[in-house]
Amino acid sequence: MRNILTLCLSILLLxxxxxxxxxxxxxxxxxxxxxxxxxxxxxxxxxxxxxxxNGCSICVDGWSFADILIEYTPGCPLxxxxxxxxxxxxxYNGATVDQPNFVFLGxxxxxxxxxxxxxLTNSGNELEDLWIFEVGPGIEACDLALQPLDSFTxxxxxxxxxxxxxxxxxxxxxxxxxxxxxxDIDAVLPDYPAGTLKFDAVEIVDVIDDxxxxxxxxxxxxxxxxxRSIVLDDGNPSGINPAFDVFPNPFxxxxxxxxxxxxxxxxxxxxxxxxQGRLLHSKTFVRSAxxxxxxxxxxxxxxxxxxxxxxxxxxxxxxx
Numbered sequence: 001m002r003n004i005l006t007l008c009l010s011i012l013l014l015x016x017x018x019x020x021x022x023x024x025x026x027x028x029x030x031x032x033x034x035x036x037x038x039x040x041x042x043x044x045x046x047x048x049x050x051x052x053x054n055g056c057s058i059c060v061d062g063w064s065f066a067d068i069l070i071e072y073t074p075g076c077p078l079x080x081x082x083x084x085x086x087x088x089x090x091x092y093n094g095a096t097v098d099q100p101n102f103v104f105l106g107x108x109x110x111x112x113x114x115x116x117x118x119x120l121t122n123s124g125n126e127l128e129d130l131w132i133f134e135v136g137p138g139i140e141a142c143d144l145a146l147q148p149l150d151s152f153t154x155x156x157x158x159x160x161x162x163x164x165x166x167x168x169x170x171x172x173x174x175x176x177x178x179x180x181x182x183x184d185i186d187a188v189l190p191d192y193p194a195g196t197l198k199f200d201a202v203e204i205v206d207v208i209d210d211x212x213x214x215x216x217x218x219x220x221x222x223x224x225x226x227x228r229s230i231v232l233d234d235g236n237p238s239g240i241n242p243a244f245d246v247f248p249n250p251f252x253x254x255x256x257x258x259x260x261x262x263x264x265x266x267x268x269x270x271x272x273x274x275x276q277g278r279l280l281h282s283k284t285f286v287r288s289a290x291x292x293x294x295x296x297x298x299x300x301x302x303x304x305x306x307x308x309x310x311x312x313x314x315x316x317x318x319x320x
Contacts, residue, residue, distance in 0.1 A: 023047050026088030026101065026223070029056070032063040032117055048089060055090030058131055059225035065089050066113035066224040068250055068317055070201055070298070075109030076212035086113060090223035092135040097215050102135055104216035105142075105206040112147075112170070113224050114201040114300070116249060116317055119149055120226035121185075124194030128182030132204065133222040140206060140219035141177055145170035146185075147201035149300060149315075151277050156189060156197065169299070170203040182227065195230060200300045200315065232315055244268075244305060250317040251293065257305065258288040268307040272316075274299075293318055 022028065023035040029048035034041045042048055042062025049056045059065060065088055072083035086103040093101065105111055123129050134140060147170050148154040157164075162171045173188045189197055206218040245258050257270055270289055272281040280301070281291060293301070298320045305312040 026091040030062040030065040030088035053090040053092040068114040070112035075106030090133040092222040102222040105218040110205040119230040120199040122197040129185040129228040130183040136220035143175040145203040146199040149198040149200040273302040
């Protein structure tokens with residue numbers, strides 16, 4: 001009897017670990033990590049391919065999906081209680097009432113989603129570059145805006161008079177007519193070679209065309225993915241660098257840098273830049289460093305770590 005009780009207790013203790021290690025949720029299928037240790041990552045894993053709404057068939061790399069909520073502004077008194085439902089791989093299951101696997105915007109409401117382990121870019125041709133999973137029983141129109149990642153992209157948007165109507169750093173590129181839709185960046189900014197225009201966030205704004213009646217008013221957003229994408233961190237979508245750990249990301253007031261080898265006594269220098277390429281912080285350190293970003297606005301920043309034998313770069317996201 002004692003052996004049976006011990007076995008049952010062991011199963012109960014191990015059960016949470018088994019559940020937590022599954023790769024079958026929208027977030028786990030978009031983090032670039034082999035969560036269940038089966039040798040398959042994100043959309044290459046059959047569990048992720050089995051998620052509803054066909055996300056892994058449209059965007060074949062799970063890490064190409066937006067993975068950070070920057071801002072949610074509901075357009076109706078009724079607000080979605082869990083606006084993170086638009087993150088990760090699409091997983092809408094056909095429900096007509098609010099569920100955590102999509103976000104309703106309300107009439108005129110907006111949603112800003114960011115990419116932390118990849119960059120949205122242009123294809124250089126007429127193919128679609130961005131995919132919006134707008135779901136639900138009603139077809140809702142939305143306006144779209146993109147946040148430029150670097151000073152070059154910002155300059156091209158300004159050169160072509162692409163508007164930033166409310167001055168929030170997101171430039172309006174048009175809209176979608178409702179339902180799951182693709183967007184071609186090159187149709188708005190033509191004649192640029194593939195991969196030269198870079199964006200790290202998208203804003204989706206519901207077009208006011210109805211009332212706030214119903215359980216999920218306005219457009220319903222299940223997911224957003226970059227069909228044309230550049231992977232950050234030297235092609236490693238997990239964001240893991242063999243020399244350093246950088247955490248947390250996203251961050252609120254600052255982040256830490258720590259060597260992954262405690263015996264490493266070589267000097268390194270970190271530099272933090274804004275999206276315009278202006279140097280904000282620079283410091284030489286050994287083993288670890290704390291980076292204070294208090295007082296800086298929310299948004300994207302670039303971290304560069306240099307030593308005598310390597311250069312490591314990473315995009316960091318500050319949230320309010």
